[in-house]
Structure formats: C-alpha cells, structure tokens
Amino acid sequence: xxxxxxxxxxxxxCIWAYIAQARIDAVKEKFGDAVRLDHRFCSVxxxxxxxxxxxxxxxxxxxxxxAHLRNVALQFPHIAxxxxxxLTTRPPTSTSAHLFMTAVQQWQHERGGEASVFxxxxxxxxxxxxxxxxxxxxxxxxxxxxxxxxxxxxxxxxRIHDGTAYAKLASDYQDADRMRIEGSPSFVLNEGRQKLxxxxxxxxxxxxxxxxxxxxxxDQASWC
Numbered sequence: 001x002x003x004x005x006x007x008x009x010x011x012x013x014c015i016w017a018y019i020a021q022a023r024i025d026a027v028k029e030k031f032g033d034a035v036r037l038d039h040r041f042c043s044v045x046x047x048x049x050x051x052x053x054x055x056x057x058x059x060x061x062x063x064x065x066x067a068h069l070r071n072v073a074l075q076f077p078h079i080a081x082x083x084x085x086x087l088t089t090r091p092p093t094s095t096s097a098h099l100f101m102t103a104v105q106q107w108q109h110e111r112g113g114e115a116s117v118f119x120x121x122x123x124x125x126x127x128x129x130x131x132x133x134x135x136x137x138x139x140x141x142x143x144x145x146x147x148x149x150x151x152x153x154x155x156x157x158x159r160i161h162d163g164t165a166y167a168k169l170a171s172d173y174q175d176a177d178r179m180r181i182e183g184s185p186s187f188v189l190n191e192g193r194q195k196l197x198x199x200x201x202x203x204x205x206x207x208x209x210x211x212x213x214x215x216x217x218x219d220q221a222s223w224c
Contacts, residue, residue: 004212005036007188009176011044012097012136014184015069016199018126019076023202027209035209039105039122041098041169042176044184048092062086082133089129091137095169097125100142102172103156103165120149 008024010017027035045051056064066086073081091097105118124145128134134141143153159165179192187196187205194208 002213003034003036004031004189004209005038006209007038007040007175007179009040009042009172009179009181009184009186009188011042011094011184012101012122012125013045013048013091013094013129015072015081015130017185018130019072019079019199020185021123021126022078023200023205026202027205030206031209031213034213039118040172040175041094041102042181042184042186043095043098043173045091045094048090048094052086052090062090080127080131082131084133085130089133089135091129091135093137096139097136097142098172099160099165099169100139100146100156101125102169103159104146104151106159106165106168107152107155117149117151121146121151124149 006027010020024037027037052065053061056062056068059065060067066084069085070081070083073079101118101122104121108118125136125142128141128145129136136142136145146156147153156165176186179188179195181188181195182197185198187200187208188194189196189208190212196205196208
C-alpha cells in the first residue's frame with residue numbers, strides 16, 4: 001500500500017493551527033494508514049512581548065490582536081475562544097511548549113507507542129490556551145496537562161535536562177528554515193515539492209494527497 005508522508009509544521013500559539021485541527025482529524029479519518037503525519041514545530045510566537053506589540057503597534061497592540069482573533073473565531077464555529085485571549089494571559093513564548101511536546105514525542109517513540117498520546121497533548125495545549133486562557137509557556141501548566149494524560153513527567157524532564165529534546169526542536173526549526181516554511185500551519189508533501197500554508201481547506205489537502213496516492217513515483221510531478 002502506498003503511504004503519503006506529510007510533514008506538518010505548526011506553532012502552539014497559532015490560532016490557524018488550532019482551527020486546522022479539524023482538518024487534521026478529517027485527513028486521518030479519510031485516509032487512515034495511507035497518510036503518515038509527522039508533527040513538527042516552527043517558531044512564529046517565539047518572542048511574543050516583541051512580536052505582538054510590534055506587529056500590532058498601530059492596531060491596538062494586545063487589544064487589537066484580541067479583537068482580530070475573536071473576529072476570526074466567529075468564522076469557525078467548531079472552535080471555542082476565550083474572550084480574554086492575550087489580555088489576561090500572555091505566554092512570553094511558544095518555545096517552552098514546543099520543547100515539552102518534543103520531549104513527549106521522543107518518550108513516546110522510544111516506548112514504541114502510537115502517536116495518540118502526543119496528539120492528545122498537543123490538542124490539550126491548544127485548548128488550554130485558546131479555550132481556557134491558560135499560560136502554556138509555564139512548566140507547571142504543561143505538567144498538569146501531561147499528567148492528566150498519564151505521561152511520565154520524570155521521563156520528559158530527563159529528555160529536557162540531557163539536551164535531547166533541545167536538539168530535536170532545533171532540528172525542527174532548522175528544517176522549517178531550510179524548507180522555507182512561511183508560517184503556521186504548513187503541510188509539506190512530496191519530499192518538499194508541495195507546500196500548503198495557512199487557512200487551507202480540507203478539499204485542497206485531500207486533492208494533493210489523492211494525487212500522490214494515484215502517482216506515488218518521486219520522478220513524476222503532481223498536477224496539484
């Protein structure tokens with residue numbers, strides 16, 4: 001059976017990645033084992049105390065960004081957004097959340113487990129921030145969310161302390177630069193030949209995957 005490999009880059013604090021989770025779920029339901037999704041991280045909100053006031057300087061800074069996100073959420077009724085997002089809780093970075101989740105990826109891989117625990121934690125992190133307005137940059141919040149899913153915090157802490165989680169996250173960020181990932185979320189298919197970025201509908205994602213399943217040869221260009 002042909003398998004399509006998809007590298008999926010996202011930032012934990014990106015609302016478009018939060019929205020796109022429904023499309024990820026639809027891909028899994030539609031294609032099952034025919035698609036191998038590799039979750040990777042890119043840095044969009046690496047330094048929010050600089051990014052948001054600078055990007056939104058003439059548009060209300062945090063209050064303007066909050067209004068923008070609430071307007072975006074109105075277009076997507078499948079998500080829940082806390083009305084005080086970025087007002088009462090302001091994570092300084094997404095990097096610490098990415099580091100924790102990278103350690104979970106490693107722990108899960110070494111145990112030979114399925115991707116479900118990591119997937120569940122990634123979704124729990126997104127919901128904790130966007131829906132519940134919690135600071136997912138904080139270690140105590142990260143541990144609380146992970147422990148609720150039965151994740152071994154000691155094993156995660158070990159991978160952070162010995163540097164292996166840092167190395168894997170650095171690889172994600174470097175690959176995002178090398179592949180010229182423009183932002184979050186981004187789907188990379190066909191060994192980098194096809195990139196889908198931002199608010200991309202499921203039918204577009206589906207068409208690209210279907211074409212690769214139809215003509216899986218790397219020497220044959222896709223029509224999508």
